[in-house]
Amino acid sequence: MEKTNKITKEAIQKLESLLTDIVLNSLGTVSWSERVHAVEEDSGNFKIRFYSDGLNLSAKTGIEEFIRLHLTSQNISNFSVYFERKEKPAPSPSADKTNPQQQPQETHSHQAAPPKSADMRPPSGKRPITGVDRIIAVASGKGGVGKSTVSVNLALALHNQGYKVGILDADIYGPSVPTMLNVHQDPLVNENNKIIPPEAYGLKVMSFGFFAPEETAVIWRGPMIMKALQQFFWDVEWGKLDFLIIDLPPGTGDAQLTLVQSIPITGSVIVTTPQNVALLDAVKGIAMFRKTEVPILGVVENMSTFTCPSCGTETHIFGTGGADRVSEKFEVPLLGHIPLIPEIRESGDAGEPLTSKHNHNVRIRFAEIAEKVVKNAISLSK
Structure with missing residues (x-):
């Protein structure tokens, strides 16, 4: 050359x-x-x-x-x-499926798609977000399991694969995405009175953290939470996105209910850690999404193992096989395991996610998870 x-x-x-x-x-x-x-x-x-x-x-x-x-x-x-992919997913689940040329095609051949189940049904009857093809909700039954870390790195993994991606930090009480992506500028408003999301690492980013000082405690009732989230859905100029990742607050409260009732969710990703307490709460999240007819794309087990930096011994600090058991019992796909390493915490605090670093092992882990999420999401349109 x-x-x-x-x-x-x-x-x-x-x-x-x-x-x-x-x-x-x-x-x-x-x-x-x-x-x-x-x-x-x-x-x-x-x-x-x-x-x-x-x-x-x-x-x-x-x-x-x-x-x-x-x-x-x-x-x-x-x-x-x-x-x-050359064959992009159809922009709407209502697209004509009688014409094979219009059907989205999955192309990653090294992993079989999970069988369709009762909780993998396309959403309907909701108001879509203009320009957004697919919406992925990342949830957990409890706090402290690394849900925001998974959300940010999943969004970047999808971006690394060539997709146009946005991330919405819907955690009203504890927004952390701006810190993890090192985005601190105030969003602008265009001539149509739409909020323009800042960008970081190729992602369009929106968070309540942009509108409230870090030291402020947000004490809101359900209706105020609903109104704020709906503004993030429809009053933000998201542009054309293949995926919008929504980082939900922990639990199964007003924010989750607003989400599933307002917009068509392509599917949800459940984040858990191996210990029984976290798994019990993850099961509640699965039950909530099934009850509200939101497809479950799979489970991610975070903090799966810890490798001693001195001796190299791998230890299951929080137990082992938890997400595998949940996957088997509730017939939901297991998307992957993320290790417990100081770098993940350090990179999040510094606003430099590990999936932005070439050839890092965590980047590879999330690339595998992203491929499964895409495969499972596409299977819903077929």
């Missing part, structure tokens, strides 16, 4: 002649040139976009490493690699 600070689609396509056998064999029936579908420049940084149809996580990692190797050898570092 000619040494230059500018990256073009043609230059990336020409790398096909340098492909290793491993990368070449992972491409399947779609050639390298066909998969390189765009290179975009944004404020001096380049986004290299690939079609990911039929590629598993290992193949994507190999492709990204191959590109990074060849571009860095040319002293080019101002780029990111994004993977997105």
Whole structure:
């Protein structure tokens, strides 16, 4: 490749002649040139976009490493690699399903989709959020299980895969997403009196934390909570989003009820830790979503294991197998396990999520979880 600070689609396509056998064999029936579908420049940084149809996580990692190797050898570092499906999900669950060309197609081939069950039904009869294709609610039965950490890193994992993503911090009493994403500027209002969400790490971000001082205690009754959340749904200029991640407050109260009654939720993700107390509350969350006919996309077990930094011994501090038992008993997919490591806490406090760091093990864990969430969400439209 000619040494230059500018990256073009043609230059990336020409790398096909340098492909290793491993990368070449992972491409399947779609050639390298066909998969390189765009290179975009944004404020001096380049986004290299690939079609990911039929590629598993290992193949994507190999492709990204191959590109990074060849571009860095040319002293080019101002780029990111994004993977997105050529066949995008239908924007509405009411789309015509009699035409196979209009049906969304899942393309990650290394993991079978879970069987449809009674709690995987498309939502209906709610007022949609303009421009938002799919809404994912992240919930937990109790606080302190890392729900916001999962929400932020899941949103970034989806963004890393080429989706347009927003995150709504719906925790009125304890908003933490602005801190985790290091977003502290006040939102603006456009000429249509719509709130413009700030952006961080490629995500559109909205939180009650933007409107209340950190030292202020919010003491609101149910109707005030409902009104505030509904403003976040319909009075924010979200633009065009493939996914909106909603970080719910813990429990099964007014905020959760407002959510399920107001907007069409594609599905929910339940966050728990392995100990019995957290699992009992996670079960309540599952029961709530089933009762309100919100599909459950799966369960994430956070703080699953701890590895001693000195001796390398792995310890199940909070117990073991909890989320697996919940998954089996209630027939909901197990999305993944997240380890308990100081870096996750440190990165959240610093506003630098680990999923924003290339090749970090936590980024890989959340990439796997995001793929399952996408697969399960798409299965609802079929």
